Structures are given as C-alpha cells and as structure tokens.
Amino acid sequence: MEFLNELNESQRKAVEYVDGASLVIAGAGSGKTRVLTYKIAYLLKKGIHPTSILALTFTNKAAREMKERIAQMVGERTARYLWMGTFHSVFSRILRAEAEKTGYSKNFSIYDSSDSNSLIKSIVKDLKIDEKTYKAGLVHSRISFAKNNLITPDAYRGNTDLLKADMYSKVPRIVDVYDIYTQRCKLADAMDFDDLLLQTNILFRNHPDVLQKYRNAFSYILVDEYQDTNFAQYLIVRKLSEQHERICVVGDDAQSIYSFRGANIDNILKFKNSYSNAQVFKLEQNYRSTQTIVNAANSLIDKNSEQIRKNVFSEKEKGNLIKLLSTFTDLEEGVVVADSINQLRRKQGYSYQNIAILYRTNSQSRVLEEALRKKAIPYRIYGGLSFYQRKEIKDVIAYCRLINNHNDEEAIKRIINVPARGIGDTTVGKLTECAQTHAVSIWDVLQDMLAYNLAVNAGTATKLAGFRKMISFFASQSDSLNAYELVMQIVKMTGIINDTYVDKSPEAMSRQENVQELLKAIHEFCEQRVTAGESANIGDFLSEVSLLTDQDNTDDANTEKVTMMTVHAAKGLEFKAVFIVGMEEDLFPSAYAFESERSLEEERRLFYVAITRAEEQCFISFSKSRFRNGKTTNSNPSRFIKDIDPQYLDAPEEKVQPSWLQRQDESFDFEFERKSFQHQSFSSSKVTKPVERQTAQKLIKIAAREQGTKQVVENKNLPVGAFVKHAVFGIGKVLETTIADGNEKAEIDFGEKGKKSLLLKFAKLELL
DNA sequence: GGAGCCCCGGTTTTT
DNA sequence: CCGGGGCTCC
Numbered sequence: 184m185e186f187l188n189e190l191n192e193s194q195r196k197a198v199e200y201v202d203g204a205s206l207v208i209a210g211a212g213s214g215k216t217r218v219l220t221y222k223i224a225y226l227l228k229k230g231i232h233p234t235s236i237l238a239l240t241f242t243n244k245a246a247r248e249m250k251e252r253i254a255q256m257v258g259e260r261t262a263r264y265l266w267m268g269t270f271h272s273v274f275s276r277i278l279r280a281e282a283e284k285t286g287y288s289k290n291f292s293i294y295d296s297s298d299s300n301s302l303i304k305s306i307v308k309d310l311k312i313d314e315k316t317y318k319a320g321l322v323h324s325r326i327s328f329a330k331n332n333l334i335t336p337d338a339y340r341g342n343t344d345l346l347k348a349d350m351y352s353k354v355p356r357i358v359d360v361y362d363i364y365t366q367r368c369k370l371a372d373a374m375d376f377d378d379l380l381l382q383t384n385i386l387f388r389n390h391p392d393v394l395q396k397y398r399n400a401f402s403y404i405l406v407d408e409y410q411d412t413n414f415a416q417y418l419i420v421r422k423l424s425e426q427h428e429r430i431c432v433v434g435d436d437a438q439s440i441y442s443f444r445g446a447n448i449d450n451i452l453k454f455k456n457s458y459s460n461a462q463v464f465k466l467e468q469n470y471r472s473t474q475t476i477v478n479a480a481n482s483l484i485d486k487n488s489e490q491i492r493k494n495v496f497s498e499k500e501k502g503n504l505i506k507l508l509s510t511f512t513d514l515e516e517g518v519v520v521a522d523s524i525n526q527l528r529r530k531q532g533y534s535y536q537n538i539a540i541l542y543r544t545n546s547q548s549r550v551l552e553e554a555l556r557k558k559a560i561p562y563r564i565y566g567g568l569s570f571y572q573r574k575e576i577k578d579v580i581a582y583c584r585l586i587n588n589h590n591d592e593e594a595i596k597r598i599i600n601v602p603a604r605g606i607g608d609t610t611v612g613k614l615t616e617c618a619q620t621h622a623v624s625i626w627d628v629l630q631d632m633l634a635y636n637l638a639v640n641a642g643t644a645t646k647l648a649g650f651r652k653m654i655s656f657f658a659s660q661s662d663s664l665n666a667y668e669l670v671m672q673i674v675k676m677t678g679i680i681n682d683t684y685v686d687k688s689p690e691a692m693s694r695q696e697n698v699q700e701l702l703k704a705i706h707e708f709c710e711q712r713v714t715a716g717e718s719a720n721i722g723d724f725l726s727e728v729s730l731l732t733d734q735d736n737t738d739d740a741n742t743e744k745v746t747m748m749t750v751h752a753a754k755g756l757e758f759k760a761v762f763i764v765g766m767e768e769d770l771f772p773s774a775y776a777f778e779s780e781r782s783l784e785e786e787r788r789l790f791y792v793a794i795t796r797a798e799e800q801c802f803i804s805f806s807k808s809r810f811r812n813g814k815t816t817n818s819n820p821s822r823f824i825k826d827i828d829p830q831y832l833d834a835p836e837e838k839v840q841p842s843w844l845q846r847q848d849e850s851f852d853f854e855f856e857r858k859s860f861q862h863q864s865f866s867s868s869k870v871t872k873p874v875e876r877q878t879a880q881k882l883i884k885i886a887a888r889e890q891g892t893k894q895v896v897e898n899k900n901l902p903v904g905a906f907v908k909h910a911v912f913g914i915g916k917v918l919e920t921t922i923a924d925g926n927e928k929a930e931i932d933f934g935e936k937g938k939k940s941l942l943l944k945f946a947k948l949e950l951l
Numbered sequence: 952g953g954a955g956c957c958c959c960g961g962t963t964t965t966t
Numbered sequence: 967c968c969g970g971g972g973c974t975c976c
Contacts, residue, residue, distance in 0.1 A: 240965085241965040241966075242965045242966080243965085243966090244965085245965080269965075269966060270965095270966075271965095271966045272966085293966090295966085296964085296966090376966045377966090379966080380966095408965080411965075440963080441963085441964075441965075443962085443963065443964075444963090444964060444965080444966090543962075543963075544962055544963070545962090545963085546961085546962090546967090546968090549967090549968095566964090600952090603952085603953080605952075606952095607952045607953080608952080609952080610952095729966095730966060731966095749962090749963065749964090750963080751962095751963050751964065751965090752963090752964090752965095754965085755965095770962095773962055773963075774962085775962060775963090776962090786963095789963080810967080811961090811967095812960080812961055812967075812968090813961095813967045813968085814967090
C-alpha cells in the first residue's frame with residue numbers, strides 16, 4: 184500500500200490503527216480529510232466491504248468530496264457502495280427502510296426550519312399564549328435542544344430542571360407547545376431535522392433487533408467534524424459501535440463553533456470516557472499557513488481554558504505579519520479593504536479568487552459590497568437566502584411533498600392558495616381547526632368535508648374540491664411519471680410557470696429563472712438516477728432534496744471573484760489572503776456572547792477559525808464607528824485582538840484624525856450628555872486621540888483599556904432637524920445627513936440663502 | 952381575499 | 967436600514 188507513503192508519520196499512524204476506537208485531533212490545516220479518505224481507502228484495500236463502512240459527515244458537500252477522492256483511489260465501482268453521507272441523510276434512509284417500526288410511513292415528509300417555525304407559530308396562536316413571549320425561533324430552539332438531548336415531551340414534563348428554567352424565563356408553556364408540536368408532526372407524517380436523529384435513537388431503543396442488524400452491518404464507523412456532534416448523534420454512534428468499538432472520530436475542539444445548534448464540545452473533549460481504550464492521535468503539522476499565522480492563531484486559542492492542548496506548527500516560511508487595519512467608519516473600512524485587495528493583486532500577483540473577506544454577521548456584507556463595486560472588484564457573496572429557501576422553489580417543492588404525503592400540513596397550508604385560487608386565510612383557519620377537533624389531517628377533512636362539518640359556503644367547497652382533485656390527479660400520475668415529468672405537469676397545470684411570467688420586473692424574471700433552474704436540477708437528478716439504474720420518482724427526488732442546501736453550489740466557485748462570507752460559512756475553506764473585518768466589541772465577540780465564559784470561548788474559537796483560513800496573509804480590521812440597525816454606533820477594538828501575541832501583528836500607523844471627526848465630538852455634546860445621564864457609566868474619551876505612531880503593543884493596550892466601556896454615543900451624525908449656524912449662510916435647518924466616501928455630508932436649508940449640501944469636514948458649523 | 956401602510960426588531964445556521 | 971407581520975381599506 185504505497186499510497187500510505189504520501190502521509191506524514193502521525194497521519195499514517197492514525198490511518199493504520201484500525202483495531203479499536205481512535206480519536207484523531209486534527210489541528211487546522213493538518214490534513215484531516217486526507218486522513219479520513221486514506222483510512223477508508225486503507226480499510227477497503229484490506230478487504231473490508233464498502234457496504235460495511237459507515238462514514239458520517241456534517242455536510243453533503245464534505246461527503247461528496249470525500250467520496251470522489253476515495254473513488255479516485257479505489258475506483259468508483261467500490262466507492263459507490265460506501266455508506267457515506269450526513270448524519271441526517273444516512274439515518275433518514277434507515278428510518279424510511281424501517282418505516283413499519285417507527286410509526287411513520289416510508290414517505291414521511293421532512294420539515295425544514297421554516298416549516299417547524301410556522302407550525303410552532305400556529306400552535307402558539309391556538310394555545311392563545313403571547314406570541315411575543317413565545318417567539319417561534321425561541322420555542323423552536325428549546326424544542327430542538329430537548330430533541331437533541333433525547334428528551335421527549337413526556338420526559339420534559341417530568342424534568343424539574345427544564346420546567347424550572349422555563350418558569351424563570353417566563354415561558355412555562357414551552358412544554359405544551361412541544362407536546363402539541365410532536366403530535367402535529369406525527370399527524371402530518373413529518374419529521375423535522377432533529378427528529379431524524381431522535382427517531383433513530385427511539386428506533387434503536389425500541390427495536391434491539393434492528394439495532395443489532397445495523398451493528399452487524401457497519402463493521403467500521405468513521406465520523407468527521409466530531410466536535411460538532413450533539414448528544415443524539417453521539418448516542419447513535421455509540422450504540423452502533425459499542426460492541427466492536429471499531430470507530431474513528433476526527434475533529435478539532437478548537438474549531439467547535441456550532442454549540443448554538445446543539446453541538447456539544449464535551450463529546451470530543453471526553454471521548455475517552457466513552458471509549459476507555461481509545462487511541463488518541465494528534466495531527467499537529469499545519470500544511471496550510473505560514474508560521475506567523477499558525478503561531479498567531481495558537482497564541483489566541485491558548486487563552487481558552489477548555490481545550491485539548493496541542494502544538495500546531497508550520498514548516499512553511501515565516502511569512503508576513505498579520506496586518507491590523509484601523510478605520511474611523513465602516514465605509515472607510517470597506518475602502519481600505521478594497522484598496523488592499525488591489526494592492527495584493529498588483530504587488531503580489533494574487534488573483535481575486537485567492538482572497539476572502541470574512542465577517543461575523545451577514546449584514547456586514549452590504550458596505551463591503553459597495554466598496555468593492557466602486558472599485559470594480561468582482562465578488563461573490565455566499566450565504567443569505569439559499570436557493571431552496573426561495574419562495575417559488577419552496578412552493579414547487581411543497582406541491583411535491585403534498586403529492587407524496589397528503590398529510591403534510593405545512594405543505595398543504597403553503598400551496599393551497601398558491602397560485603391564488605380563492606382559498607384564503609379564513610378558509611385555511613377553518614380547515615385547520617376542523618382537522619384539530621377531529622384529530623385528523625387537513626387532507627382528511629378535504630376528503631369528506633360534509634362528514635367533518637366543515638363550515639364553508641358552496642363556492643369555497645367547490646374550490647376546495649377542485650384543489651383536492653388536482654392533487655389526487657398528480658398523485659395518480661406519480662407512479663407512471665418520473666420526478667421531472669411530474670413537476671413539469673405541476674408547474675404548467677397549476678399556473679406557477681405563468682405566474683412568473685406576469686411582468687418583466689427583475690423580481691419576476693428572477694423567480695422565473697429560479698423555477699427553470701429547479702426544473703433543470705430535477706432533470707439532471709432523473710438522468711443520473713436512470714443511468715445508475717435507480718428509480719427517479721417524486722419520492723426519490725424529495726428524499727434527496729429535503730436534506731439539500733445549496734452550500735454545495737459549485738457553479739462559479741472558481742471564477743475570478745473575491746469571496747465574501749461569514750466566518751461560520753468559511754469553516755473548512757482556505758484562501759491565500761483573508762480579511763477579517765469588523766473586529767469590534769459587541770460584534771466580534773457578539774454582544775450575545777457575554778452571558779457566559781463558554782460562549783465567549785466559542786467566539787474566540789470562531790476567530791481562530793477565521794485566522795486559520797489564511798495561507799499567506801491575514802488582515803484584521805476594525806472601525807471606530809459602524810452603521811448598525813439604522814444607527815451609527817461607536818465601537819472599540821475587539822478584546823480578541825489583544826489575545827494575539829503582539830509579535831505577530833503589524834499595527835497601523837494611526838492616521839491623524841480628520842477634523843470632521845473631532846468637531847463631531849463637540850457638536851454632539853448635548854446628545855452625549857443626555858445619554859450619559861441615563862447610563863451612569865461613561866468615559867469621556869470615546870475616540871482615540873491622534874497619535875503620531877502607535878506600536879502594536881500600544882494599540883493593544885488601548886484596546887484593552889477601551890473594551891468594556893459601554894457605548895453611550897449612538898448617533899455621530901448631525902441630528903436631522905437640528906439648527907446650525909454657518910459663517911456665510913447664516914442659520915439653517917438640517918434636512919438630511921449622509922456619509923459618502925467616509926465624509927459626512929449634510930443637506931441644510933438656509934431659508935432665503937437656499938438649500939446647501941455641505942461637507943462637514945470643511946463647513947464650520949455651529950450647532951444651536 | 953388581497954394590496955398597501957405602519958411598527959417592530961434585528962447573531963452565527965453543516966441538516 | 968431592512969424585512970416580516972399585523973392592520974386597514976377596497
């Protein structure tokens with residue numbers, strides 16, 4: 184097996200150990216995926232049958248890429264039989280296969296988060312409890328937490344800790360919502376994402392024979408990104424592997440950034456508690472980044488208390504220092520980043536696709552976009568609304584779901600009046616209520632409206648019957664037509680396709696394109712399945728598409744464009760140059776992270792992930808003010824900057840403060856005082872005074888001193904409506920203030936002297 | 952039942 | 967600033 188020579192010693196050891204449980208701690212850029220793929224190839228070459236290998240990942244993309252690499256090593260004909268996929272897709276397959284033991288049908292629908300939220304919302308409404316207190320997102324995250332910890336509604340009711348916690352949080356009825364939510368999902372023959380794991384656990388618990396079957400089937404189990412597993416996932420893996428303990432988990436505790444989604448870092452930290460004989464392998468050589476970047480990242484993560492200590496090192500060149508970029512406004516930040524990108528291209532020959540801009544929140548992308556656009560720098564933004572979350576796409580999918588599973592409540596509610604066919608909210612409300620009282624699905628009510636005493640007038644009844652017949656007709660076709668042919672019929676007959684042709688507005692055009700795109704995707708899906716000799720009906724399509732996100736949209740990933748994404752989305756990727764922007768208190772770390780040391784440490788890991796994306800150059804920028812939620816707020820450099828050993832940082836020469844910023848301080852005195860009166864604590868030096876030259880150390884000291892000071896000045900702009908006095912124009916009223924190219928401008932009405940647009944850095948205005 | 956206005960609230964998000 | 971949801975008016 185000469186391919187093992189392509190590995191370094193620790194990688195090779197990790198690959199060759201197959202006799203028992205092992206934990207591979209893989210530092211950033213240390214060849215984690217390589218170890219996994221080689222290990223699978225190694226097992227296959229040792230004669231293990233591909234169907235006995237279960238490899239679990241967190242994204243479809245990771246699974247697909249790994250499968251491709253393995254196919255290259257051992258051949259496609261072998262690789263295709265591997266059980267490789269996301270937790271959710273693998274276990275949804277098993278749940279469908281074992282449907283008669285689960286209480287769900289094999290055609291069960293999968294509710295995505297928005298389906299879950301909308302169902303929760305309707306339940307909260309039904310229970311007549313306050314919708315503001317019981318916000319769908321909040322309730323969903325609690326339900327999700329419960330499910331991830333295998334706490335059923337009954338167990339929840341018996342758990343005094345949870346009940347108390349809910350009482351203190353003033354949401355004591357969460358448990359009722361959870362209970363009803365579970366019933367409604369069941370009635371709709373639908374599982375949400377968390378159910379796929381919960382129900383798998385329940386299946387294994389209630390049916391030891393089934394568990395045993397899969398234990399025997401999977402003689403080797405591998406788990407990628409183990410630091411991101413939750414309890415439900417941990418237990419599935421544990422149950423499947425506890426007899427033979429031929430399990431290998433790979434991950435990096437330093438890159439655990441999904442605890443808000445239920446991931447439990449303890450799973451990796453305490454792996455040895457579950458598998459006491461486990462061998463631990465550490466991959467510590469980083470092949471991605473320069474020494475400076477690796478060392479800087481190490482010095483940062485060293486500040487976390489909860490971690491598995493490791494010594495990540497790089498043998499690449501030392502490389503440039505991490506450059507700190509300090510600006511006064513977020514607009515200026517955009518300009519500086521754009522300029523630096525141009526410089527990287529000119530002086531170092533980087534191309535756009537070598538460069539990424541990473542931020543903490545999606546909303547930061549806007550200003551950056553504008554700055555790049557102004558300098559004609561091409562970019563591509565990842566994240567935001569995914570393809571499958573777009574309305575028109577979800578509508579079409581909802582038709583498919585309803586045809587496949589008539590009881591799917593969220594699907595029927597979604598499309599019963601799309602395109603508009605005169606079945607409004609009132610009617611849907613009646614239908615839902617009627618279904619509730621008889622404990623049946625909405626579809627059941629439609630089947631026999633008279634028997635269920637549905638109180639609608641004759642016209643509405645006709646429309647409902649028409650809808651029901653249409654869905655039944657599609658369903659009757661679903662055996663003879665493949666997914667593509669059926670969806671084609673749907674979009675034509677329902678008028679969805681015509682709906683998108685109503686006008687030539689950009690929105691309508693885009694919807695049209697999206698539907699076409701979907702049709703194309705379904706077409707490809709069908710062709711692939713047919714080539715592989717598999718069926719390609721609507722159910723086959725749905726079971727794939729429900730667990731698909733467009734993270735793996737590779738359409739123009741290799742084009743000449745700068746990548747812009749959140750740090751979360753950047754995990755696993757690498758770029759020659761990385762800009763981490765908005766490194767400010769309350770933004771990164773997020774203001775939400777201050778509740779606990781744990782969440783603060785997670786933010787630090789997030790920053791660690793960001794830095795370690797860089798191969799050669801890393802830039803960290805922060806701004807002294809930022810436009811957020813409609814307001815300009817002042818901000819201080821992130822505490823995390825001072826966590827990095829200053830010897831790896833190149834701090835900026837502080838520019839002389841522009842006069843407009845200084846005078847702004849004065850003009851805002853009254854606003855300043857009002858606020859500081861309200862909040863007792865404030866420091867008078869909100870803005871760093873001009874400094875000729877600041878070393879990294881000094882700057883970091885300032886960061887240290889300023890962090891923790893609550894912001895009191897909210898609006899740096901001249902207040903609209905204020906009266907000002909100008910040396911030449913006299914007294915005027917402020918109509919509007921804007922910031923263009925980092926310069927604050929004000930539109931001021933000077934009465935008979937007319938309206939003037941003035942740059943505040945030049946106009947000597949006195950606030951009256 | 953549907954279009955247009957007002958008010959509120961606003962992290963991250965592999966499935 | 968922005969989108970979503972609730973409300974009003976046709």
